[in-house]
Amino acid sequence: MADIQTKYLIIGAGLSGLSSAYQFKMAGETDFCILESRDRIGGRIQTKDAIDFGATWFNDGHSSLLHLIDHLKLEKYRQFNLGKSYFVYSPKAAPQVFEADQNDAPNYRVKGGTISITERLAQELEGKIRLNMLVETIEEHGKKIRVQTKEISYIADKLIVTVPPQLASCLTYQPALPEELIEAMQKTNTWMRNAMKVGIRFKTPFWRKNGQSGILVGQAGPVIELYDHTNYEEDSFALMGFVNESLRELGKEERKDTILTYLKKYFGKEIEEYLSFEIIDWSTDQFTACLNLKPLYMSSAYGNSLFQQFYMDGKLIFSGSETSNNHGAYLEGAVYSGLSVAQKIINSST
Numbered sequence: 001m002a003d004i005q006t007k008y009l010i011i012g013a014g015l016s017g018l019s020s021a022y023q024f025k026m027a028g029e030t031d032f033c034i035l036e037s038r039d040r041i042g043g044r045i046q047t048k049d050a051i052d053f054g055a056t057w058f059n060d061g062h063s064s065l066l067h068l069i070d071h072l073k074l075e076k077y078r079q080f081n082l083g084k085s086y087f088v089y090s091p092k093a094a095p096q097v098f099e100a101d102q103n104d105a106p107n108y109r110v111k112g113g114t115i116s117i118t119e120r121l122a123q124e125l126e127g128k129i130r131l132n133m134l135v136e137t138i139e140e141h142g143k144k145i146r147v148q149t150k151e152i153s154y155i156a157d158k159l160i161v162t163v164p165p166q167l168a169s170c171l172t173y174q175p176a177l178p179e180e181l182i183e184a185m186q187k188t189n190t191w192m193r194n195a196m197k198v199g200i201r202f203k204t205p206f207w208r209k210n211g212q213s214g215i216l217v218g219q220a221g222p223v224i225e226l227y228d229h230t231n232y233e234e235d236s237f238a239l240m241g242f243v244n245e246s247l248r249e250l251g252k253e254e255r256k257d258t259i260l261t262y263l264k265k266y267f268g269k270e271i272e273e274y275l276s277f278e279i280i281d282w283s284t285d286q287f288t289a290c291l292n293l294k295p296l297y298m299s300s301a302y303g304n305s306l307f308q309q310f311y312m313d314g315k316l317i318f319s320g321s322e323t324s325n326n327h328g329a330y331l332e333g334a335v336y337s338g339l340s341v342a343q344k345i346i347n348s349s350t
């Protein structure tokens with residue numbers, strides 16, 4: 001099949017890639033497209049049955065994201081935290097009970113779940129996103145750049161790679177990228193790549209009636225953080241949180257029993273009357289975690305200066321939350337890097 005030509009090409013339809021594409025559209029560009037390996041958009045944003053199994057919270061410091069949410073006419077609301085919360089330092093001892101300080105800076109969620117941000121962006125980008133396109137090779141092609149998927153290849157003037165750096169280091173580049181860049185990519189931890197999230201839906205928010213906030217924290221138990229995950233409309237009720245990674249060793253049913261038995265101690269028998277129970281383990285997600293990477297020393301620093309430069313003679317640039325020197329690894333970093341890299345490309349093309 002002949003190469004498909006496009007002016008600007010973006011790899012990855014997560015928040016960063018979609019933000020870049022949106023910036024192109026806002027600047028009046030029409031000749032661009034996004035290649036996404038999965039059969040869905042969103043990347044590390046994944047909302048199922050009103051539960052955010054990927055990214056959830058943001059705050060007043062996340063200005064690019066807040067601006068985007070406003071601009072897309074989406075609504076934010078505060079994370080519920082009223083009532084008794086628990087800190088468990090040992091599952092064998094009584095928990096410390098506390099109440100969240102209502103004067104603390106709020107954490108927000110988006111009405112419709114975090115997926116509503118990427119879905120709204122995708123609505124604006126109709127016809128520009130190609131799903132099930134796993135990019136394998138990126139090669140310089142004279143004044144252009146060629147991107148090879150299994151079946152099709154694309155030729156572009158400029159390319160933005162938003163794949164998390166560690167995973168992006170596993171792609172094939174011709175000519176090879178500078179060694180120091182590959183090393184920086186391999187050392188840049190993909191935030192939350194090992195996270196396991198649990199979402200448990202209920203008919204009623206019984207914990208609220210019992211004067212509980214739904215918050216339970218403590219590294220020692222099978223659930224290390226738990227929160228109320230009632231939706232904006234208050235017609236879907238859930239508890240959602242992070243599972244202790246030691247449960248990865250257990251089978252599906254054993255994990256579930258361990259979690260429910262633990263939560264019953266703090267929230268009572270009503271925990272057993274759940275409507276649905278699901279765990280998503282991001283460490284098994286081949287489009288987030290680089291599964292064939294040898295164990296190596298990882299840095300917790302994000303936004304390495306090597307990610308701020310163009311490669312392949314000004315045709316290739318990296319983006320995505322981990323490359324951002326502003327709130328790196330967060331949703332904010334994804335939006336900030338996505339918008340600013342697209343703007344950099346627009347500026348360099350005029």
Ligand SMILES: Cc1cc2nc3c(=O)[nH]c(=O)nc-3n(C[C@H](O)[C@H](O)[C@H](O)COP(=O)(O)OP(=O)(O)OC[C@H]3O[C@@H](n4cnc5c(N)ncnc54)[C@H](O)[C@@H]3O)c2cc1C
Pocket residue numbers: 011012013014015016017035036037038041042043044045053054055056057058133134135136162163164167191192193195196197282287288319320321322329330331332334
């Ligand atoms: C469990 C969890 C909880 C989180 N909680 C929060 C939170 O509360 N607040 C917060 O701010 N952030 C949170 N984050 C982080 C947040 O999700 C990320 O910072 C953000 O979504 C990253 O967006 P991105 O576009 O940079 O990368 P990604 O979302 O990873 O997007 C990259 C895209 O590239 C695609 N891709 C990968 N390889 C290829 C390939 N070879 N070819 C084509 N496409 C490819 C992927 O499928 C993906 O869609 C959380 C993340 C997880 C996993």
